[in-house]
Amino acid sequence: MSVQTNRLQIIILAALFCVLAAACVTLALTMGVGGRAPQQTSLIGGDFSLVNQDGKPITQASFLGKPTAYFFGYTNCPDACPTTLTDMTDRLKALGPDGDKFNVVFISVDPGRDTPQLLKSYLESFDPRITAATGTPEQIADVVKKFRVYVKKVGEGDSYTFDHSTAVYMMDAKGNLVTLIDYQAPRDEAIEKMRRALES
Structure with a gap:
């Protein structure tokens, strides 16, 4: 050769x-190393300043110490929002005692209509462990930007709607993104992802 x-x-x-x-x-x-979320996920999430359905101030620190599932939507949403909140209600119940180890936060992208009082009434149809949040347009814009949520207002007047991201952001107890739960994800898959956040 x-x-x-x-x-x-x-x-x-x-x-x-x-x-x-x-x-x-x-x-x-x-x-990600070891099957964890990639490093870029550290760019998703962060501190925010909002109010909950009781009108009390909340920040990211209000939910640290437990894994937190964040979902963005609005009360006039015809399908994705009530479906996801119903799914999260079912998932919390399916987790049994571990369901108490999670925060679930529904953040409104419609601060013009979704007052704390309206959000409180809206949550009556879902698990009482779920928190709702709203704020000024500026505060909502800030948290939407930090979570890299897609939101687009459609229409004018009182009949406007929103196109928006439908995934659930599953964060660990330190506020770092672990994974996303897709809209209408299979029940077992979603619960497995929640357990992963609990163990991380």
Whole structure:
């Protein structure tokens, strides 16, 4: 075998090694080390200043110490919001005693209509452990930006609606994103993700 052939083989092997190494790095950033959420998830979430359904001030610190599921929507939402809150009610019940170890927070993206009083009435149909939150337009815009939530107002007058993200943001006890629970995710899958947040 010639020296030139040996050099060609070495070059090919080196090139394959570089491609494999790059693929491993990409996979690590996508999946996270040890199957955890990727490092980029630290850019999602953060402190906020809102009021709950009782009109009391709440911040991110109000929910630290327990895993927290955040969901963004509004009371006039025709489908995704009541469906997700119903699903979260079922998931909390299915978790049994572990259900008490979670916070679930429904943040309104419609501060113009969703007053604390209206949110309190709205929550009567769901698990009493669920908290609702609202605030000024500026405060809502701030928390929406920090969680990278898609929100778009559609229409004018009193009949406007919102297009908005429908995923549940599952944070750990320190306020770091663990995973997202997709809209109408299978029950077992959603509960497994909640348990993952509890163990993280």
